[in-house]
Amino acid sequence: MRLDREHAHALDAEDPLAAWRDRFVLPREASGGRELVYLCGHSLGAQPVRAADCVEEVMRDWRSLAVEGHFTGRRPWMTYHESLAPALANLVGAEASEVVTMNSLTVNLHLMLVSFYRPSGARRAILLERGAFPSDRHALESQVRHHGGDPATDLIEIGPRAGEDLLRTEDIVERIERDGERIATVLLPGVQYLTGQVLDVEAITRAAHRAGCSVGWDLAHAVGNVPVRLHDAGADFAVWCSYKYLNGGPGAVAGAFVHARHTRPGKALPRFAGWWGHDAATRFLMGPEFHPSPGADGWQLSNPPILALAPVAASLEHFAAVGLPALRQKSVALTGYFERLVHARLAGKVQVVTPAAAEWRGAALSLRLLGLSRDRARAVFDGMRRRSILPDWREPDVIRAAPVPFYNSFDDVWRCVDALHAELHPELRA
Numbered sequence: 001m002r003l004d005r006e007h008a009h010a011l012d013a014e015d016p017l018a019a020w021r022d023r024f025v026l027p028r029e030a031s032g033g034r035e036l037v038y039l040c041g042h043s044l045g046a047q048p049v050r051a052a053d054c055v056e057e058v059m060r061d062w063r064s065l066a067v068e069g070h071f072t073g074r075r076p077w078m079t080y081h082e083s084l085a086p087a088l089a090n091l092v093g094a095e096a097s098e099v100v101t102m103n104s105l106t107v108n109l110h111l112m113l114v115s116f117y118r119p120s121g122a123r124r125a126i127l128l129e130r131g132a133f134p135s136d137r138h139a140l141e142s143q144v145r146h147h148g149g150d151p152a153t154d155l156i157e158i159g160p161r162a163g164e165d166l167l168r169t170e171d172i173v174e175r176i177e178r179d180g181e182r183i184a185t186v187l188l189p190g191v192q193y194l195t196g197q198v199l200d201v202e203a204i205t206r207a208a209h210r211a212g213c214s215v216g217w218d219l220a221h222a223v224g225n226v227p228v229r230l231h232d233a234g235a236d237f238a239v240w241c242s243y244k245y246l247n248g249g250p251g252a253v254a255g256a257f258v259h260a261r262h263t264r265p266g267k268a269l270p271r272f273a274g275w276w277g278h279d280a281a282t283r284f285l286m287g288p289e290f291h292p293s294p295g296a297d298g299w300q301l302s303n304p305p306i307l308a309l310a311p312v313a314a315s316l317e318h319f320a321a322v323g324l325p326a327l328r329q330k331s332v333a334l335t336g337y338f339e340r341l342v343h344a345r346l347a348g349k350v351q352v353v354t355p356a357a358a359e360w361r362g363a364a365l366s367l368r369l370l371g372l373s374r375d376r377a378r379a380v381f382d383g384m385r386r387r388s389i390l391p392d393w394r395e396p397d398v399i400r401a402a403p404v405p406f407y408n409s410f411d412d413v414w415r416c417v418d419a420l421h422a423e424l425h426p427e428l429r430a
């Protein structure tokens, strides 16, 4: 393969999505203003230029319309969150009524567990992965305790085999089959946050349902990154945040999915309720009884923070305009190029932890620095930052970098690998 920078430039010249980079504000060095090679979209997505317009639109409507902004203006606040649902639903393979933008991820996880984790009899456990994101673990553990259970026995962990980094679908399925009668709920990530591994949502959901468990998915690293088909997979629920690949801004309003079969008329799942989850048609009759809105909207508690929804709206406009298939096509090419460069230039120095098959990974690669002490590995990462390259660091020895198809270029990827090469080969430094 060609390793020269001109080749990266040639790939950028052929990229049909290249112009989208200009619709994002990429961070710059504080001194000198040099643009950073931003590879942290898996952590906090870059700001869409349009986000400021959407925020200003809400500010303007608030100034000029005040309370009437709930009903008038380009995007009335009463239905603001509904206007986001179609684009969001497309990203997670859902019907618009199955998704809602609300709260933050961990809050939504708790709300979903209230409805879907209903331990009874011998079926009391939750299956999670050993490497689960800490907030998920805290939420699950506190739910178990809330129901009077003991996390030592009621949290069942599944991890990679000894000496391996990645989960195997067959191991997860086998565990569900083995312990199925004990498991009330399975909660797994669509994309594992540390390794970037995509999990088999369909196969695992089917296995869990065969065993009589409810199944939920944490899509924090999946939404807007890889295609997910929640409805067809039959998942019971899912939650995600909007600040990573969804570019909704720090702490952006998050999302949740509830499968349509749980919200058919006459089926009212137990839930924690608030007035915004009340059926919009009768909410303002202000009656004492709670009648949930149809669909996922029925899990809302409060009226939404419209100012915080505005950047999410801006970003979803972009997703709707480009479409996930086109983004994914570029993403596969970008990350494939990234991996090939790493193998060609950093062989023996760096292990790619993320699966090799495009189907089983998203944009991000997790790179383990081989044969270095923790401090030396960290120094390599810090050296990259000094070269204006911004991936992120996960203890003790992993660098995660996500070339995001909306705003990263093949040249960004080339510069990242070149910086890593320079840091790992100090003897070649000028």
Ligand SMILES: Cc1ncc(COP(=O)(O)O)c(C=O)c1O
Binding pocket: 104, 105, 106, 107, 133, 135, 136, 189, 193, 218, 220, 221, 241, 254
């Ligand atoms: C996989 C995963 N789950 C859960 C969370 C927690 O999200 P929040 O702080 O928005 O609740 C994160 C945050 O980065 C995450 O990456």
